[in-house]
Amino acid sequence: MLDEDHYRLSEVKERILEFIAVGRLRGTSKGKIIRLSGPPGVGKTSIGRSIARALDCKFFLFSVGGLFDVAEIKGHRRTCIGAMPGKMVQCLKNVGTENPLVLIDEIDKLGVRCHDGDPASAMLELLDPEQNANFLDHYLDITIGLSKVLFVCTANVADTIPSPLLNRMEVINLSGYITKEKMYIARDYLEKTAGRDCGIKPEQVNVSDAALLSLIENYCRESGVRNLQKQIEKIFRKLKVRIGKLNGFSHTCQHLLCRN
Known part of the structure; x- marks a missing residue:
């Protein structure tokens, strides 16, 4: 456990x-x-x-x-x-x-x-x-x-x-985490939690290793992973807004086709 x-x-x-x-x-x-x-x-x-x-x-x-x-x-x-x-x-x-x-x-x-x-x-x-x-x-x-x-x-x-x-x-x-450990935590814990909270399926998002490494080394240089969790949640929220806009555009097109 x-x-x-x-x-x-x-x-x-x-x-x-x-x-x-x-x-x-x-x-x-x-x-x-x-x-x-x-x-x-x-x-x-x-x-x-x-x-x-x-x-x-x-x-x-x-x-x-x-x-x-x-x-x-x-x-x-x-x-x-x-x-x-x-x-x-x-x-x-x-x-x-x-x-x-x-x-x-x-x-x-x-x-x-x-x-x-x-x-x-x-x-x-x-x-x-x-x-x-x-x-x-x-x-x-x-x-x-x-x-x-x-x-x-x-x-x-x-x-x-x-x-x-x-x-x-x-x-x-409890000591702080190194970069390699933060990468593993982000992949196995933080991304899954953020996706579940935002309602995003795993196949809808793919954060590359280079992007995640840049995020850790340039924006989340701390002992823990709390700030890293906030940044990953921010990415997923922005992605959710983009998916919502695309879905809204698709529904509008279908409505216009039905009217025609």
Whole structure:
């Protein structure tokens, strides 16, 4: 399943398989927090979805980039206007199971301590396997067991992550792609996805190797493939407009012939 969704990343896949194997033998994944670290666009979020699919468990995305309010994590007090439970209570309610995979996205961009509390300390209580078995939500005012939840975090850099959080994470580094790898990803993944989203059949388009190489080396010189995906989608959209115009011209000619 990991090979179906991602090209290369053999070390990352091997480490994830080791993690899954140990969890299967122990019967639980308690005590481990995976952190996928790497430049933007290398597939950190999609790897989290693939892990959930391989484990056959529910997936929930929790983005904490720029999060300053602790109540988003631990819930509001009931005395507050518009009070609501925290994200983890909402997660368990949405997925309907006690052992989902929760992807905490952009944890390196977590807000700093302010008048609304310290989100890093609240996140520590959420992730620490010694504490999250009795996680307290302020809205419900009861403890919730989160020890069966598998947490996967993503980050671009580790410098801004607080040390107590960093020490509890197991880091899996993702490097950028070279040109040859980008060519393969574009052929086997990006073109198929763009064609399916735009409603274009494979026989209607043929992007040459020279055009794709020029696109990668001159317009998409980045570590990941996010910008490359945008450029390929742009090509397919323009092609879709051209096909639509040709079909419109054909229908007009047929209409005139029928009238005559």
